[in-house]
Amino acid sequence: MNIIFFSHPTFIGHQSMPRYTQMLNKGLKKNGYSTEVWSPTTIASSLPAPKTLKKWLGYIDQYIFFPLRVKMKLRNVNKNTLFVFTDNALGPWVPLVKKYKHVIHCHDFLAQRSAFEGIEENSTGYTGKLYQKMIRNGYSQGKNFISVSKKTQTDLHRLLGFTPKISQVVYNAMNRSFSPQPIADTRILLTELTGISLTGGYLLHVGGNQWYKNRTGIIEIYDQLRLRFKLEIPLLLIGTAPDEKLKNLISASPFHKDIHCLSNCTDEMVKNAYAGASLLLYPSLDEGFGWPIAEAMASGCPVITTNQPPMTEVGEKAAFYISKRPTKNNVEKWAFEASSVVHKVLTLTPENRNKIVSLGLKNVERFEQEKMIGQLDQLYRQILSQP
DSSP states (O other), X not given: OEEEEEOOOGGGOOSHHHHHHHHHHHHHHHTTOEEEEEOOOOSGGGSOOOHHHHHHHHHHIIIIIHHHHHHHHGGGOOSSEEEEESOGGGGGGGGGSTTSOEEEEEOOOHHXXXXXXXXXXXXXXXXXXXXXXXXXXXXXXXXXXXXXXXXXXXXXXXXXXXXXXXXXXOOOOOSSOOOOOOHHHHHHHHHHHHSSOOTTOOEXXXXXXXXXXXXXXXXHHHHHHHHHHOOOOOEEEEESOOOHHHHHHHHHSTTXXXXXXXXXXXXXXXXXXXXXXXXXXXXXXXXXXXXXXHHHHHTTOOEEEESSTTHHHHHGGGSEEXXXXXXXXXXXXXXXXXXXXXXXXXXXXXXXXXXXXXXXXXXXXXXXXXXXXXXXXXXXXXXXXXO
């Protein structure tokens, strides 16, 4: 049997999606499938142009040149082939193969909901709405869907306006290896690597500047924690370099000297950061899945996250929960209450901390790669066996 994966082009700079595609490709190939990956290459976007124009040249590569190439390649495709779209955002390409056997992996519909339903924290402009409409028009022509969480599946059905022929939930698997490490040794190593004093522990967040990651809320909680409980503990933000808004917020914090942003970290650095952290603070406003929750638990790190799905789906009984940050009023009250939960986790007895770590390690067994690939294998075969 043959699988052709449609994947995001490398030139748009995605990190998690190429890893996801690579994991699927490797796992299904191991299960005996013949696999290929189709994605746009740089043609128009390779031309010398200002940065603002590069984005539009990239669209030409993705939505003009690439579909032409796909139509040519389809002439030689084996009939016993399954076309797999590794992300619902690749919707504009779905009509190219809608008459063939296909399946669409759905990660999140945050941009879609922002465009069509309105999300107060993330308004969408006119051109953005047009682009999201093009994506929805594409994936709406699909018949088979696999969502990474029940929350994503619910959003899918609502946006489609109908229940697809096949719509299943298969939880993400971690595409990197995480495990507990000796905490004291890890903190010493990180202190040497970063030049930041981390031997006494630290709060950790892993993520970018996207609105839903709620980095603003992290600083608000941290300030309340320091003001109320007089704890001198650093805050480590790993991921995309802070934007201007976050820089200004950090500068205004009375504890800005203890807030550290690290970008372009190696996988090894991230693994060590999880393993040495006192806790992961992950107060997301929304997610498709929430990789860092599972990654932290697999590293033996306690997790505090938001008490809404899909965070609750991923964390289950192994995480500590806080309410979602309000959009306008009562933000200070929210940060005050959340800081109490952070203090509670920081002051756990060794025995209770070990219990929550054990719960986390047990919980993430649900996200093993072999389990995910096995579920996908069954679904792929089911789709391929249809008339």
